Amino acid sequence: MKHLVIKAFGDADQLVLTESTVNALASNEVRIKVEYAGVNPVDAKTRAGLGWGAEAIKDQLPWTPGLEVMGIVEETGSEVSIHHAGDRVCGLLAGGGYSEVVVAPANALLRVPRAVSNEMAAGVSLAGITALQALTEHGCLLANERVLISAAAGGVGHLAVQLAKDIGASVVALASPNNHEFLRGLEADEVIDYQDEAQLAALAPADLLLDLVGGESALGLLSHLKPNGRVVTVPTITAEQVVAAAKAAGLTATGMLKHNDTQQLSLLLDAVAEQRLHVEVSHVYPLAEGAKAHRQVETGHTRGKILLKN
Ligand SMILES: NC(=O)c1ccc[n+]([C@@H]2O[C@H](COP(=O)([O-])OP(=O)(O)OC[C@H]3O[C@@H](n4cnc5c(N)ncnc54)[C@H](OP(=O)(O)O)[C@@H]3O)[C@@H](O)[C@H]2O)c1
Structure with missing residues (x-):
């Protein structure tokens, strides 16, 4: 073979x-x-x-x-x-x-x-299980909560958008403009261009950040959470750095490895x-x-x- x-x-x-x-x-x-x-x-x-x-x-x-x-x-x-x-x-x-x-x-x-x-x-299999475990086992997402999903149009992200809607959450999806129509089609409630500072600044704070980008992107999004907000950072290479910064900001945070x-x-x-x-x-x-x-x-x-x- x-x-x-x-x-x-x-x-x-x-x-x-x-x-x-x-x-x-x-x-x-x-x-x-x-x-x-x-x-x-x-x-x-x-x-x-x-x-x-x-x-x-x-x-x-x-x-x-x-x-x-x-x-x-x-x-x-x-x-x-x-x-x-x-x-x-x-x-x-x-x-x-x-x-x-x-x-x-x-x-x-x-x-x-x-x-x-x-x-x-x-x-x-891989993206779906990751999205589900991130939102439920690690993120403990509840109906009526507001979840901010970065890389929302990617493999894990586009499934996470749909699973979060299924849970009954309100979904804020971050993506480039060419993916906005795609994400609205998946029923994201708000779709934001992550490079547009004005759109980001106007965001209402979220209960949960599902970080699918890691590093600087994740660090920049921590300020968009409620004071008792939660962070699940999925890319493993920067997880330690993101979790430490989130905890220093008073948030609950975890990395994860899908099983x-x-x-x-x-x-x-x-x-x-x-x-x-x-x-x-x-x-x-x-x-x-x-x-x-x-x-x-x-x-x-x-x-x-x-x-x-x-
Ligand atoms: N820990 C685990 O168990 C586990 C499991 C699965 C995946 N992962 C990790 O999770 C990450 C996501 O995986 P994936 O399969 O979803 O990746 P992917 O499909 O390659 O993600 C691509 C998406 O990332 C978006 N993107 C790129 N830069 C961005 C930024 N700065 N802000 C917001 N969105 C951005 C792009 O959106 P635009 O084109 O709209 O810009 C694109 O749609 C990867 O690092 C992967 O290794 C970890």
């Missing part, structure tokens, strides 16, 4: 299409023919040698990125009863998704409901099936063009999700 491999940390050209044999199947695993793999900022940061992702795999090179896939089960291990050959499945992996075929623990994957397209199933939760993924897939949650897929690249996909994610201005397709 063909897969994209990095042999060393570096730029997008480190991603090289390579032919390898498929790993043997353990009794609790399934082998999946990958239809689509999600491309996430963490993949590009890890490839570049940055953050927790690079730290975790630095002794495992050559390495294949890819933390979420959608595909068709080809074969199941001897103890697997929840999936069968031919099932459409999706979910989070520890890596290896940028491939024609991947072997994964059966219990990490869910069957994709009939009403959910392959593309939406491929794009919902796999198939019950939550099941809720997200149901919401997609019932058309209560839309997964925007803006770019689909053939597997061989993984480097182009990484260059796109590294622009920092992708709307919704990027996928690789076999």
Whole structure:
């Protein structure tokens, strides 16, 4: 099978299409023919040698990125009863998704409901679980609260906007003007250009900041919270700095690292099936063009999700 491999940390050209044999199947695993793999900022940061992702795999090179896939089960291990050959499945992996075929623990994957397209199933796992955990487990968002979401048009952000509306919150979405109509279509209550100082200055304070940009952006948004406001900062590289500044300003603040939760993924897939949650897929690249996909994610201005397709 063909897969994209990095042999060393570096730029997008480190991603090289390579032919390898498929790993043997353990009794609790399934082998999946990958239809689509999600491309996430963490993949590009890890490839570049940055953050927790690079730290975790630095002794495992050559390495294949890819933390979420959608595909068709080809074969199941001897103890697997929840999936069968031919099932459409999706979910989070520890890596290896940028491939024609991947072997994964059966219990990490869910069957994709009939009403959910392959593309939406491929794009919902990582960003959807992150958005849900950020708003609920970490942000404790309540109905009638006001939540400020930065990078609202991105992979995590556009799902967070919809999930926050579903909770009953009032959503203030920060994005470039070319994404404003898109975000109004997702029912954001207020849409603000984050580069427009006058619009930012006129903002009423929020209960919760869902920070999806980190660093200077997050620090600048702390003043837009109520005195007892809460901050969830999602980019891990600047989390310590943002949490410290928020706490110094008297706010409650936390960083986070998403964890796999198939019950939550099941809720997200149901919401997609019932058309209560839309997964925007803006770019689909053939597997061989993984480097182009990484260059796109590294622009920092992708709307919704990027996928690789076999
Ligand atoms: N801790 C975790 O478990 C976890 C999980 C998932 C993601 N993450 C991290 O969370 C961050 C967001 O992930 P993602 O997948 O949503 O990223 P993404 O899809 O690449 O985000 C792209 C969006 O960022 C917006 N943006 C760029 N600069 C901005 C700024 N200064 N202010 C407001 N918006 C800005 C862009 O909006 P415009 O084009 O409108 O400018 C674009 O729509 C990444 O750092 C990622 O690594 C962490």
